[in-house]
Amino acid sequence: MRLLIADDHELLRDTLRSFLQQQDDLEICTVGDLSQAVAQLDDGCRYDLILLDYTMPGMNGLDGLQLLLERPDTPPVALISGIAKFEVALQAIQMGAQGFLQKSMPAQSLLNAIRFMAAGERFLPVDVALAAATGTLRVDERSGTRPDVNLTSRETEVLAALCCGLTNKEIARSMNLSEPTIKLHVKTLYRRLGATNRTQAAMIGRNMGLS
Structure with missing residues (x-):
């Protein structure tokens, strides 16, 4: 490169x-x-x-x-x-x-x-992405902090796996689910977190304390 x-x-x-x-x-x-x-x-x-x-x-x-x-x-x-x-x-x-x-x-x-x-x-960067995001995830203009995002336990588990850099196939194998199901969870996470890709979703997840 x-x-x-x-x-x-x-x-x-x-x-x-x-x-x-x-x-x-x-x-x-x-x-x-x-x-x-x-x-x-x-x-x-x-x-x-x-x-x-x-x-x-x-x-x-x-x-x-x-x-x-x-x-x-x-x-x-x-x-x-x-x-x-x-x-x-x-x-x-x-x-x-x-x-x-x-x-x-x-x-x-x-x-x-x-x-x-x-x-x-x-x-x-995650702070720019969050500032621009619409929907459930917004930057609090007064404090600059992010309010909590209410994820299901399954979504939290998938997000934690994203933070670890696992692929959809690896996540599916570890959770004993089909790969299409994981893809659906990932797509839902993008929407709820205001992320546009895996990297941004993982960065947001780490800010939430997941790893």
Whole structure:
């Protein structure tokens, strides 16, 4: 997997590169502003994912993201920021970004999110996802906390299995249920938790104390 990181903070670039290059299947390239990222594409360099710092030179808010997304040769692009508000993250997704990463994310979570997006899935951090969710799960605007979600014992068991990274087939085997039944439970969990994929559901489950 080839990853391009565009960020004007040299320390962050070096730290990210040092961590990610420990993975045998990752090849990392870094640049310091949007024009350098564009130049990489102009030179014919191919990447599986681009990470763009929201506030680096040349970005002008989300204009830089739009510039890349309008190019026919652009791979999936995700924003990374330490200050952008939830609204920015959601607008970026609506524009076509592959995801939004917070610079405060734990290193392993960041790596998981990168792999997730490179595989073609969209990613939002759990707090952003919860802030945007509708239905039974909402962010309390006064306290920033999540109210309890009333799950059945079976749903809780399935969610705990998701938190452990089990596949539907593995969950079905461990619970002595059919795989279609597990798929139905997982789909119901997505709806009730306000999640759009397994990663978000698992992150929400861990926030609920499941593991």
